[in-house]
Amino acid sequence: MSMWIAGIIVLLIKLAVVLVVLLLLASYLVWLERKFLARLQIRYGPNRAGKFGLLQPIADAVKLIAKEDTVPAEADRLIFLLAPAIVAGTALLMFGVVPFGSDITLWGQKIPLVISDINVGLLFVFALSSLEVYGVTLGGWASNSKFSLLGGIRGAAQMISYELALGLSLVPVVMYARSLSLVDIVNAQESYPFILVQPISFVIFFIAAIAESKRIPFDLPEAENELGAGYHMEYSGMRFGLFFLGEYVHMQVFGALLAVFFLGGWHGPLLPPWIWLLLKIIAISLVMIWIRGTLPRLRYDQLMAIGWKVLIPAALLNILITGAVLLI
Amino acid sequence: MNSVWEAITALAAGFALTFKHLFRKPITEQYPEFKRPLPARSRARIILTRDPDGAERCVACYLCSAACPVSCISMQSAEREDGRRYAAWFRINFARCIYCGLCEEACPTSAIQLTPDFENCRRDILTLVYEKEDLLVDHCGKDTQYNFYTYAGIVTGEGGKGTHVKEDEPVDVKSNMP
16 A cells, blocks of 8 residues: 555656656747747847846746636637647647656665656557647637638648658657567667667658647648638637647657657766756757748648658658568 | 759758858847937937027928828917917827828928937826927927028018018029029
8 A cells, every 4th residue: 555655656756847847848948949049040039038038938927827818709618718728738748658767766666767658658649649639620610710720720631641651650660669668669779779770760750740749841730921820829828828838848749759769768878867868859959940940831732742742651661661671 | 853952952051051140140239238320310209499590490380280190289379579470389299199200291491300219108108298398409400501581481561572580582593593
């Protein structure tokens, strides 16, 4: 019984730590994005609130919480109010299977540094990342606005197209690791990271991940200059903040997943494992911001063409070749 | 194959350019610390100027008030002992002013002028209503030479052309050829 209670307490502590780190990192990722993007565009970025604008995320959060929470007339009230929670919730839940260190031993107990080591962790990740689109589509639909609806529909179509490439690009990784558990996949990369043997998979997964987290050049669901703000156009205050938060947590989760599947997860010399994972997440985020600062938004047909005609065939071919290599 | 290579080099060029920008000094002018010198004719806070002799230029003709698209100028004309007009009171509601400059264009005496001073935010909107003493300045503004009354007007009961107080003789347009 006491073991059981201790287990619950340890789990709660892990949950709290991960949640706090994720949310803090998300808010400072916004700061990092604004700052880094500004430098890419020869600007300063936020530099008024605190040194280097470091208090800007806090000021933004205070502003968002203090703002009025409006629901448009004729909106589907319940769905409208719930949709942001789906986006933020699924994005946060996805981190539940990401390992951030090897097992540690405390008071004679082995504590795995992962919230939950599910043996089908990879499927869990895909299930949640598919569920996230419900938040986008339902939010767009419930807003009772043409532009929101267009954004929501685009979001759904984009997710369906890129989910396939995302899943197929990971099949070779599973073939190498011989497991769907993220812990096992990281452990399989002890000697070398999978990016060395699966560079094509890495590129496909990276592109699909950017599309999944709705970032430029794949930000059609929220394309500012066509749709206003797309699916979250009618949202205000912290509900808009939740969409925003979900997007940045999503960015982190995909950074973490890229690290786990291709860059060796928490493996790394000298520094503690969780710092390595954090560094990899931040490095991937910086590359994503660099891409945002360089590439323009794709046209809708181009987006679909890349997804269906380039990424999926390339991923399938990659699976074939990897299978052949593994057999021989 | 050629187009694929082209696409790759084009992408690489773009990424290289943004990466180079990372090490450039930002071109932002940081406003409260650095104030860009504005052109003399930029349009902001309105003033009432005086002529080179130091007298008020405004003759309270109401043209600015009539030209104003948002009706933010109001005044009351009055007459001095010598028969010349002036504004008994003159009021501009800057909370309503859109700084279009039409009053300046309409003014026959160059009295009302816009200045580049744009930092006129107030917490209390009522403090943005400027009276004549707030608007009147001690210089000629942009037009340093112009003195409305020195130009010969029309024949009136007071006298003929060029005989009014401090009025120049009328210009003979035939001798004014280049």
